[in-house]
Amino acid sequence: MIELDLALQRGEFSLELALHSSARALALFGPSGCGKTSTLLAIAGLLHPRRGRVAIDGRALFDSDANIDLTPAHRNLGVVFQDARLFPHLSVRDNLRYGMPHAAAKHAFDDVVHLLELSAFLKRRPGQLSGGQIRRVAIGRALLRQPHALLLDEPLANLHREARAEVLEHLRGLKRGFELSTILVSHQPDEVIALADSVALIQDGRLAALEDVEAFRSSTAASGIPVAANACATG
Amino acid sequence: MRRIQRLVACVAVAGAGALASAVAAAAPPTIFAAASLEPALDQMAHEGALGTPAPRLVYAASSALARQIENGAPADLFISADERWMDDVARHGAIVPSTRADLLGNALVLIAQSKARFDLAHGAASLPEALGRDGRLAIALPDSVPAGIYAKQALTELGMWQSLEPRMAMTRDVRAALNLVVLGQCPLGIVYRSDAVSEARVKVLATFPAASHKPIVYPVAIVKGHDDAATRALLAALKAEQARGAFRRWGFDVLAH
Amino acid sequence: MLLTHAETVALALSFKVSLVGVACSLPVAVGCAWLLARTRFFGKPVVEGLLLLPLILPPVVTGYVLLIVFGHHGAIGRWLDAAGVSIAFRWTGAALAAAVMAFPLLVVALRNAFESVDRKLENAAATLGAGPWRIFFGITLPLSARGLVAGLALAFARAFGEFGATITFVSSIPGQTRTLPIALYELISTPGGQSGALRLTLLAVAVAVVASLVAALMLLRGGTREADA
Numbered sequence: 001m002i003e004l005d006l007a008l009q010r011g012e013f014s015l016e017l018a019l020h021s022s023a024r025a026l027a028l029f030g031p032s033g034c035g036k037t038s039t040l041l042a043i044a045g046l047l048h049p050r051r052g053r054v055a056i057d058g059r060a061l062f063d064s065d066a067n068i069d070l071t072p073a074h075r076n077l078g079v080v081f082q083d084a085r086l087f088p089h090l091s092v093r094d095n096l097r098y099g100m101p102h103a104a105a106k107h108a109f110d111d112v113v114h115l116l117e118l119s120a121f122l123k124r125r126p127g128q129l130s131g132g133q134i135r136r137v138a139i140g141r142a143l144l145r146q147p148h149a150l151l152l153d154e155p156l157a158n159l160h161r162e163a164r165a166e167v168l169e170h171l172r173g174l175k176r177g178f179e180l181s182t183i184l185v186s187h188q189p190d191e192v193i194a195l196a197d198s199v200a201l202i203q204d205g206r207l208a209a210l211e212d213v214e215a216f217r218s219s220t221a222a223s224g225i226p227v228a229a230n231a232c233a234t235g
Numbered sequence: 236m237r238r239i240q241r242l243v244a245c246v247a248v249a250g251a252g253a254l255a256s257a258v259a260a261a262a263p264p265t266i267f268a269a270a271s272l273e274p275a276l277d278q279m280a281h282e283g284a285l286g287t288p289a290p291r292l293v294y295a296a297s298s299a300l301a302r303q304i305e306n307g308a309p310a311d312l313f314i315s316a317d318e319r320w321m322d323d324v325a326r327h328g329a330i331v332p333s334t335r336a337d338l339l340g341n342a343l344v345l346i347a348q349s350k351a352r353f354d355l356a357h358g359a360a361s362l363p364e365a366l367g368r369d370g371r372l373a374i375a376l377p378d379s380v381p382a383g384i385y386a387k388q389a390l391t392e393l394g395m396w397q398s399l400e401p402r403m404a405m406t407r408d409v410r411a412a413l414n415l416v417v418l419g420q421c422p423l424g425i426v427y428r429s430d431a432v433s434e435a436r437v438k439v440l441a442t443f444p445a446a447s448h449k450p451i452v453y454p455v456a457i458v459k460g461h462d463d464a465a466t467r468a469l470l471a472a473l474k475a476e477q478a479r480g481a482f483r484r485w486g487f488d489v490l491a492h
Numbered sequence: 493m494l495l496t497h498a499e500t501v502a503l504a505l506s507f508k509v510s511l512v513g514v515a516c517s518l519p520v521a522v523g524c525a526w527l528l529a530r531t532r533f534f535g536k537p538v539v540e541g542l543l544l545l546p547l548i549l550p551p552v553v554t555g556y557v558l559l560i561v562f563g564h565h566g567a568i569g570r571w572l573d574a575a576g577v578s579i580a581f582r583w584t585g586a587a588l589a590a591a592v593m594a595f596p597l598l599v600v601a602l603r604n605a606f607e608s609v610d611r612k613l614e615n616a617a618a619t620l621g622a623g624p625w626r627i628f629f630g631i632t633l634p635l636s637a638r639g640l641v642a643g644l645a646l647a648f649a650r651a652f653g654e655f656g657a658t659i660t661f662v663s664s665i666p667g668q669t670r671t672l673p674i675a676l677y678e679l680i681s682t683p684g685g686q687s688g689a690l691r692l693t694l695l696a697v698a699v700a701v702v703a704s705l706v707a708a709l710m711l712l713r714g715g716t717r718e719a720d721a
Contacts, residue, residue, distance in 0.1 A: 296681065298681035298682075299681065302680075302681075319683070323683055369578065371581050371665075373663070376664060376678055376681070378678060378681075378682050378685075379678050379681030379682045379685075380681070403665065404581050404662075404663035404664075404665055405663050405664040405665065405670075406659070406663045406664070407659050407660070407663075407664075407677075411660070411663075415663070418559065418560070418563065418565075419564060419565050420559065420563045420564050420565075420580060420581075
């Protein structure tokens with residue numbers, strides 16, 4: 001369950017978002033530049049809202065009234081960044097294990113590696129991987145943190161078609177295999193439809209609508225094309 | 236038109252010439268002098284004993300000055316703290332030999348802070364004891380700086396060099412050694428009598444016998460290529476009565492010439 | 493090219509003094525560089541200026557300040573004397589002089605190295621549960637390793653060649669504080685010391701050249717890496 005009530009300022013751009021969702025997987029959908037990534041970074045604790053509250057499954061991560069502001073390390077979230085951000089000086093194996101809790105079960109690592117098909121290149125460095133492989137490692141690394149919730153920022157962005165299909169398939173598999181609250185940021189309807197249960201439409205830094213994924217599928221099917229990429233007013 | 240142009244040109248050249256000679260005449264002569272002469276020469280220049288305009292005074296260790304003069308530094312007069320460095324400069328042909336003269340003498344003394352208490356009842360033998368457990372004897376570099384060279388000669392003559400050498404702090408020049416004693420960093424130091432005289436915060440504990448080291452002589456000479464009326468006048472001023480009196484007050488011996 | 497005993501002593505002493513000096517200033521430099529690279533605080537430009545002072549002041553001035561503060565009866569020196577760990581007129585004093593003079597070079601190099609590390613990677617590490625120390629030692633430091641080595645090489649060269657502050661603070665004491673540059677100075681000032689001076693000059697130049705090469709190598713290849721990352 002996700003509780004969001006944020007007022008965020010980035011340069012000239014301001015974002016005000018308030019929503020409650022009991023969906024397991026929530027997508028933040030909208031054109032590029034209207035604050036979706038900023039929202040995700042704020043949930044992760046890397047951006048500081050002017051005021052507001054962020055809570056996941058009842059656990060408050062940020063609450064300006066109650067003076068709560070957990071550091072990113074303490075929020076126990078698994079973040080998959082748009083630019084993956086794998087550590088270039090560590091092997092894939094070390095990247096994956098970076099956030100693993102000491103108390104993790106032995107097989108947790110093997111399970112994730114198997115699920116995301118990473119075993120072939122555990123010893124390689126990120127510089128030697130393809131775009132799709134990098135994305136999968138980033139997802140695996142976030143999962144192995146054994147977080148309360150997963151945050152995905154445009155997980156399929158900038159991937160060519162085959163890699164896209166490959167990663168999407170893995171994400172579907174994850175959805176089936178892991179019971180993890182997920183917040184997904186995307187501007188592509190097919191990602192959203194495949195992975196989300198509930199969709200928050202964001203435009204110009206405001207919540208335009210919060211709807212079930214079925215309703216979302218119908219509305220995009222009706223319009224026939226992905227939502228037009230009106231550039232939001234950005235700073 | 237032509238005549239006016241020529242007239243303007245003549246005036247300009249004459250004016251420039253007058254300006255140049257005025258500038259040349261106004262530039263004061265430069266003395267490169269050993270560091271130990273600093274307080275004495277500064278005061279003499281200030282009081283006008285060295286003529287007007289007062290000369291430019293450059294102080295450093297004699298070794299450094301000698302090397303610079305040999306490499307063409309713009310000094311008019313050179314006063315060295317020992318004959319060896321003057322010989323070196325002469326060998327390089329950088330002085331006017333006929334103008335060389337022994338200007339001053341000095342003595343070597345053992346100093347301590349004015350307020351310190353020392354018992355040198357046993358003379359030189361009590362030196363190591365007087366240094367205490369950790370104290371060091373401040374002297375100028377004993378192989379290159381004249382004051383250090385004389386100190387080494389004197390201590391060797393007194394049979395004390397071997398035992399004292401490990402207890403020494405060797406400084407870049409004699410004034411640095413003086414300063415170490417003033418600041419209380421070293422309990423004892425060996426400097427020129429003129430240095431001790433110039434510094435109220437130290438006192439002379441003993442004077443090294445003149446026979447224990449080569450005579451401390453300060454030769455003076457005009458630098459080659461700088462032999463002109465102004466420099467000669469300055470040299471004469473250094474030997475004149477007013478200067479001699481001042482040098483004596485500052486702890487130097489004035490040598491007959 | 494064989495060295496005299498005195499020259500060998502000076503060479504060995506210079507290595508000892510420089511290595512110890514740079515090693516001791518490294519943790520302080522790392523801390524200062526990290527603060528400058530990663531934090532904001534009131535009066536930051538003033539601190540930046542102060543840290544650069546030994547680079548700008550005449551070395552003799554720095555040496556004099558060290559003498560007043562760390563020498564006998566000095567503000568800090570008196571405590572050291574009382575504790576029996578005096579550094580006045582000892583190689584440790586020479587090491588301090590070397591450390592102080594090399595410090596600004598080290599801070600500047602380290603700061604640049606830290607600033608070149610992508611903060612996004614540090615942020616990612618934070619989301620993965622790493623605390624500030626783990627981020628620093630696991631991410632920032634390894635990724636700035638090239639700049640670090642380059643800074644160390646330059647700082648070592650500076651410490652090795654240090655003269656003015658050293659001779660002013662701890663004078664010249666064979667075996668204790670007569671480092672290679674001081675021995676070189678003495679030889680230059682002694683008629684007949686030319687051959688020894690030449691030998692020591694060649695050594696000093698060799699050390700400087702090696703240090704420069706190391707620094708250049710590190711920084712050159714470091715540059716191309718950044719573009720990919």
